[in-house]
Amino acid sequence: MTAIHHVGITVSDIDRSIAFYADLLDGRVLGPYERSGPRIEAVTGYPGVVIKQAFVTARSGPTVVELLQYVGGSDVVLDPDNGHVGAVHVAIVVADLDARLAALRERGIRSVSDPVTTSAPMQGFRCVYVLDPDGVRVELVEPPPGSAGWVS
Amino acid sequence: MTAIHHVGITVSDIDRSIAFYADLLDGRVLGPYERSGPRIEAVTGYPGVVIKQAFVTARSGPTVVELLQYVGGSDVVLDPDNGHVGAVHVAIVVADLDARLAALRERGIRSVSDPVTTSAPMQGFRCVYVLDPDGVRVELVEPPPGSAGWVS
Numbered sequence: 209m210t211a212i213h214h215v216g217i218t219v220s221d222i223d224r225s226i227a228f229y230a231d232l233l234d235g236r237v238l239g240p241y242e243r244s245g246p247r248i249e250a251v252t253g254y255p256g257v258v259i260k261q262a263f264v265t266a267r268s269g270p271t272v273v274e275l276l277q278y279v280g281g282s283d284v285v286l287d288p289d290n291g292h293v294g295a296v297h298v299a300i301v302v303a304d305l306d307a308r309l310a311a312l313r314e315r316g317i318r319s320v321s322d323p324v325t326t327s328a329p330m331q332g333f334r335c336v337y338v339l340d341p342d343g344v345r346v347e348l349v350e351p352p353p354g355s356a357g358w359v360s
Numbered sequence: 361m362t363a364i365h366h367v368g369i370t371v372s373d374i375d376r377s378i379a380f381y382a383d384l385l386d387g388r389v390l391g392p393y394e395r396s397g398p399r400i401e402a403v404t405g406y407p408g409v410v411i412k413q414a415f416v417t418a419r420s421g422p423t424v425v426e427l428l429q430y431v432g433g434s435d436v437v438l439d440p441d442n443g444h445v446g447a448v449h450v451a452i453v454v455a456d457l458d459a460r461l462a463a464l465r466e467r468g469i470r471s472v473s474d475p476v477t478t479s480a481p482m483q484g485f486r487c488v489y490v491l492d493p494d495g496v497r498v499e500l501v502e503p504p505p506g507s508a509g510w511v512s
Contacts, residue, residue, distance in 0.1 A: 210385050210418035212364055213451040213501050213510065220445045233362050238481045238511060251476040251487060254443055263481060263511050266362035270422075272511055274451075278443050286438045286446030291406055291430050293372045294438030294494050296448035299365040299426075324403040329390045329415060335403060342446050349365045358365065359390060359415050359424055 214263070215298045216274035217344055218282065222260045224341045225275045228317075232300065232346065233271060235264040242279070254278075271300065288344045290320075290337065297337065299347035305334050308348060312338055320345070329359040366415070367450045368426035369496055370434065374412045376493045377427045380469075384452065384498065385423060387416040394431070406430075423452065440496045442472075442489065449489065451499035457486050460500060464490055472497070481511040 219225040222240050230237050239262030249255050258279040265272050288295045302308050305323055313319065320337040332352030337345040371377040374392050382389050391414030401407050410431040417424050440447045454460050457475055465471065472489040484504030489497040 210387075210423055211421040211453045212367060212423045213453045213499075215364060215367055216442070216449045216451060216499065218442055218445055218447045235362075243479075247476045247478070250473040251478075251489065252442055253472045257443075265511060269363040270510060271362055271364045276442070278445075282443050282445045284439065284441070284444040286440070286444050287436065288438070288446040288448070289436070290368070290370055290404055290428070291409075291434050292436040292438050293370055293430075293434045294440040294496055295370045296440070296450065296496060297368045298448065299368060301363045301365045320405045321402040324399045326399070326403075327395075337403065344446055344448060347365075347368065358422060359417060 211270075214272035214274045215296075216276055217340070217342075218276045218278065219342050220277065220282070220285070221341065222262055222275050222277035225277075226262050226264065228341050229264040229273050229275065232312075233264055233266040233273065235266055235273075238263040238265070240275075240277075273298070285342075288342070290345050295345070297345035297347050299335075299349050302348050302350055305336065305348055305350035309336060309338070323350075363422075366424035366426045367448075368428060369492070369494075370428045370430065371494050372429065372434070372437070373493065374414055374427050374429035377429075378414050378416065380493050381416040381425050381427065384464075385416055385418040385425065387418055387425075390415040390417070392427075392429075421453075425450070437494075440494070442497050447497070449497035449499050451487075451501050454500045454502055457488065457500055457502035461488060461490070475502075
């Protein structure tokens with residue numbers, strides 16, 4: 209089976225991001241772990257790197273978000289606006305978009321717009337982008353009633 | 361259920377990226393579609409925007425990658441190195457990492473390293489990052505034999 213195992217996000221403050229995603233996914237948190245040594249240096253391509261790593265898994269469903277903080281800081285901070293080449297967003301299925309969005313806004317989390325209804329092949333989905341603590345776009349998508357939930 | 365619906369990637373050349381992800385996922389391609397008008401302007405936050413959009417779905421499994429090209433060009437091109445705050449990578453489960461990596465390398469696709477074996481809670485997974493046509497990191501992960509395949 210080909211499947212998405214996880215989506216990994218490089219963050220500036222792992223504790224802040226853990227709180228954000230644990231709330232968003234009603235999630236279980238694994239970590240944070242501190243990683244260093246030859247294997248992590250090889251896989252990242254950064255000699256001497258030290259990383260904090262955590263996973264947030266949805267209580268139901270297979271969603272796993274990995275959070276990575278480069279200890280000592282990243283030398284580059286991206287502006288992950290969706291209009292920028294190389295920006296990646298993750299879209300999460302929610303059953304109750306208006307209520308979820310209202311609750312997020314109450315806690316000061318920004319959205320790009322109000323929910324918008326999309327066309328085929330995601331016919332009738334309601335979608336909105338919210339910004340994670342580093343500005344990474346997280347799309348909340350609410351399938352139409354009776355939908356199988358994915359693209360047609 | 362909370363689940364990842366899709367991972368969306370903003371690309372500079374949608375045809376090139378469709379070819380990359382269709383091969384990687386042995387995927388079915390929906391689109392590209394051209395999108396414009398008030399709803400797409402609202403959801404992206406870009407007045408007057410025109411976007412090409414495609415979906416690549418794995419033939420087996422629920423993986424959906426969305427590709428977005430801003431027609432007329434993006435004003436910003438990110439360097440989506442995993443060490444940069446705001447970088448996002450997508451990790452795809454593969455059953456045959458060495459063979460897949462060899463085939464990708466034969467077509468000139470670069471990897472950050474050779475495969476590395478990871479520690480808990482992804483105990484025994486073999487992982488490697490490859491670069492998509494815009495440098496976005498795609499992690500190929502091979503679960504250990506008998507693994508349920510996700511984090512423990």
